[in-house]
Amino acid sequence: MSEVYAARRTRLREYCNAGGSAAALVSRPANVRYLAGAAPHGAVLLLGKTEDLLLCPGSSADRPTQERPDEALRVQTLPGPGGGDPAVAAAGIADGQGADSLAVEEHHLTVARHKALGSVAPRLRLANLGSAVEQLRVVKDEEEISCLRIGAEIADQALGELLESILVGRTERHLALELERRLVDHGADGPAFPTAVGTGPNAGRPGHRPTDRRVEEGDFLSVCLGATYRGYRCEIGRTFVIGTAPADWQIELYDLVFAAQRAGRESLVPGAACRDVDRSARQVLDSAGYTEGLTALTGHGVGLEIDEDPQLSPAAMGKLDACVPVTVEPGVHLPGRGGVRIDDTLVVRPEADGGPELLTITTKELLAL
Amino acid sequence: MSEVYAARRTRLREYCNAGGSAAALVSRPANVRYLAGAAPHGAVLLLGKTEDLLLCPGSSADRPTQERPDEALRVQTLPGPGGGDPAVAAAGIADGQGADSLAVEEHHLTVARHKALGSVAPRLRLANLGSAVEQLRVVKDEEEISCLRIGAEIADQALGELLESILVGRTERHLALELERRLVDHGADGPAFPTAVGTGPNAGRPGHRPTDRRVEEGDFLSVCLGATYRGYRCEIGRTFVIGTAPADWQIELYDLVFAAQRAGRESLVPGAACRDVDRSARQVLDSAGYTEGLTALTGHGVGLEIDEDPQLSPAAMGKLDACVPVTVEPGVHLPGRGGVRIDDTLVVRPEADGGPELLTITTKELLAL
Numbered sequence: 001m002s003e004v005y006a007a008r009r010t011r012l013r014e015y016c017n018a019g020g021s022a023a024a025l026v027s028r029p030a031n032v033r034y035l036a037g038a039a040p041h042g043a044v045l046l047l048g049k050t051e052d053l054l055l056c057p058g059s060s061a062d063r064p065t066q067e068r069p070d071e072a073l074r075v076q077t078l079p080g081p082g083g084g085d086p087a088v089a090a091a092g093i094a095d096g097q098g099a100d101s102l103a104v105e106e107h108h109l110t111v112a113r114h115k116a117l118g119s120v121a122p123r124l125r126l127a128n129l130g131s132a133v134e135q136l137r138v139v140k141d142e143e144e145i146s147c148l149r150i151g152a153e154i155a156d157q158a159l160g161e162l163l164e165s166i167l168v169g170r171t172e173r174h175l176a177l178e179l180e181r182r183l184v185d186h187g188a189d190g191p192a193f194p195t196a197v198g199t200g201p202n203a204g205r206p207g208h209r210p211t212d213r214r215v216e217e218g219d220f221l222s223v224c225l226g227a228t229y230r231g232y233r234c235e236i237g238r239t240f241v242i243g244t245a246p247a248d249w250q251i252e253l254y255d256l257v258f259a260a261q262r263a264g265r266e267s268l269v270p271g272a273a274c275r276d277v278d279r280s281a282r283q284v285l286d287s288a289g290y291t292e293g294l295t296a297l298t299g300h301g302v303g304l305e306i307d308e309d310p311q312l313s314p315a316a317m318g319k320l321d322a323c324v325p326v327t328v329e330p331g332v333h334l335p336g337r338g339g340v341r342i343d344d345t346l347v348v349r350p351e352a353d354g355g356p357e358l359l360t361i362t363t364k365e366l367l368a369l
Numbered sequence: 370m371s372e373v374y375a376a377r378r379t380r381l382r383e384y385c386n387a388g389g390s391a392a393a394l395v396s397r398p399a400n401v402r403y404l405a406g407a408a409p410h411g412a413v414l415l416l417g418k419t420e421d422l423l424l425c426p427g428s429s430a431d432r433p434t435q436e437r438p439d440e441a442l443r444v445q446t447l448p449g450p451g452g453g454d455p456a457v458a459a460a461g462i463a464d465g466q467g468a469d470s471l472a473v474e475e476h477h478l479t480v481a482r483h484k485a486l487g488s489v490a491p492r493l494r495l496a497n498l499g500s501a502v503e504q505l506r507v508v509k510d511e512e513e514i515s516c517l518r519i520g521a522e523i524a525d526q527a528l529g530e531l532l533e534s535i536l537v538g539r540t541e542r543h544l545a546l547e548l549e550r551r552l553v554d555h556g557a558d559g560p561a562f563p564t565a566v567g568t569g570p571n572a573g574r575p576g577h578r579p580t581d582r583r584v585e586e587g588d589f590l591s592v593c594l595g596a597t598y599r600g601y602r603c604e605i606g607r608t609f610v611i612g613t614a615p616a617d618w619q620i621e622l623y624d625l626v627f628a629a630q631r632a633g634r635e636s637l638v639p640g641a642a643c644r645d646v647d648r649s650a651r652q653v654l655d656s657a658g659y660t661e662g663l664t665a666l667t668g669h670g671v672g673l674e675i676d677e678d679p680q681l682s683p684a685a686m687g688k689l690d691a692c693v694p695v696t697v698e699p700g701v702h703l704p705g706r707g708g709v710r711i712d713d714t715l716v717v718r719p720e721a722d723g724g725p726e727l728l729t730i731t732t733k734e735l736l737a738l
Binding site for chain 1: 427550553578
């Protein structure tokens with residue numbers, strides 16, 4: 001693995017040098033982890049003029065991480081508690097190495113930290129690294145995709161087991177907690193995000209947090225969960241009907257969202273514009289008259305964070321590449337009645353390789369439980 | 370409650386005006402919630418020259434909060450997805466109201482957002498609000514303390530129920546998940562922080578995350594958990610022995626940490642220097658020869674965040690006031706053998722009111738389970 005991290009750092013270094021900076025300071029935790037193999041709490045990565053260095057605060061020993069940093073990388077822990085901000089120490093080191101410019105993550109560093117960097121190394125020009133590391137992270141290697149695939153299997157297992165149990169009478173909160181327990185049982189580091197469970201009028205509601213409402217006969221039941229595996233986060237969402245016979249409106253709504261989600265999935269090809277993928281899914285709902293209350297996105301990238309680039313939205317710029325994992329998750333919610341959301345994680349693949357690879361394989365038939 | 374929020378905003382406004390700023394922009398979520406009663410995802414609070422305003426991003430509708438903002442406060446949701454950064458909109462409004470200076474939270478705003486504020490309102494001088502709101506939050510009112518008290522009761526209940534169950538053979542992860550489920554069952558919004566459970570050599574280890582290690586006879590078992598209730602977060606930590614007869618070294622170590630924790634608790638009086646409270650606890654451990662591997666803090670404030678001012682540490686400045694809730698949580702960990710941590714949440718009270726109020730009342734006798 002060490003070569004992988006070294007190669008990522010080389011790519012970033014080339015990007016920085018091309019922009020006129022001999023050194024870069026990476027502070028956003030997911031970016032630190034991507035480049036260093038681990039992100040101890042509060043650690044920053046200095047791509048220095050003469051050496052790369054992972055700088056950890058003295059307090060990071062209080063919060064050990066499961067991951068080990070790349071062995072090829074020198075790790076320096078600041079002395080004791082109150083040893084100061086590793087970002088400030090990094091600026092001092094960059095200055096001492098003779099760098100005249102340091103590119104920093106202006107979208108992550110606070111104004112206060114930025115000022116402290118300027119104070120400790122006034123000769124150093126602070127440039128903006130922008131979201132260069134986030135852009136490197138968009139296309140995944142097969143090792144990363146393998147972590148997502150295992151996470152998706154874990155989420156499928158947790159969901160499958162829940163569906164075999166008795167659901168009527170249990171609360172949304174209980175179901176969510178049980179799903180999270182099962183994720184961990186099956187080997188997840190933890191949930192990828194807070195598990196969402198909605199019943200009846202809450203089903204399919206964007207951003208719904210589990211309540212004490214109990215599952216009733218005739219309800220829609222929507223769940224959205226994901227596993228974190230070796231830091232990689234995936235997502236699956238399904239909607240079910242409780243009882244033996246779904247109502248006509250439930251079947252119609254389900255079929256519509258299913259059609260929208262399928263249209264989104266089928267448009268995932270290398271080179272497709274992100275806004276066109278969004279439109280494929282969205283126009284199915286639009287043309288059935290559901291224009292109100294749709295969410296801003298019909299999907300998004302996943303990886304070390306659950307919400308990464310690219311965004312699948314009407315205003316999105318850019319195109320999809322092969323080996324980009326994204327969610328496709330359109331939904332409709334009818335206030336007071338409930339709704340449907342269907343959410344998969346897939347990897348964009350060329351048609352010659354079989355087209356989009358579906359990671360979350362739980363059935364999307366309308367199950368009556 | 371509305372008067373409470375209005376009074377808090379008045380205090381902050383007076384502070385800003387004294388510093389020469391007619392307007393302030395609060396972006397840190399816990400600070401927004403403190404002043405506005407709720408902090409929808411991404412929302413910022415503008416204390417304007419002519420009017421206060423809670424500005425929410427268009428996407429905040431996707432993530433509803435349980436709390437309702439102060440009704441006396443005008444709430445404005447930016448149009449649609451991609452409606453932009455509420456902080457930038459706030460700067461535009463402050464400028465439009467004729468403010469010449471806007472105090473912002475430089476320790477929270479990123480450099481990128483700060484620049485965007487400067488671009489939208491170039492005439493506006495951006496000053497630094499610093500941690501003014503955090504300082505207002507240190508001393509709690511009785512309503513806030515009441516939320517902490519209920520949260521502590523919930524944590525006590527969850528812990529008490531766990532102690533009545535069979536523990537041998539269960540994994541740290543399972544025990545942690547069960548505690549979190551019980552917190553929610555008893556009415557918590559959720560855990561105040563990730564529940565820590567350590568067994569055997571992991572017991573009492575700072576920052577330990579639950580593993581698949583199972584509880585064995587003769588182990589120390591340490592747990593640290595807390596409930597969030599109406600946004601307020603408390604903390605309790607206890608250490609137990611598994612089996613009928615603790616070993617001598619376990620009893621000695623427990624008695625020592627207990628003595629240190631009691632010394633810390635007893636020094637909680639209004640006017641006490643924070644570093645002196647830390648020293649009272651720390652010197653008990655020091656004088657027994659445990660100087661290595663102690664954590665940087667022996668306690669900290671709690672409230673809308675689990676780790677607030679004041680800090681109880683050797684380098685801490687400042688003194689304790691009445692009605693400040695803090696943890697007292699010294700511990701000792703012996704690598705390879707395990708250790709002890711005892712952690713309570715208490716409220717500083719004058720002696721005339723009975724001295725420090727203990728919120729977490731689970732026994733601190735050494736229980737053999």
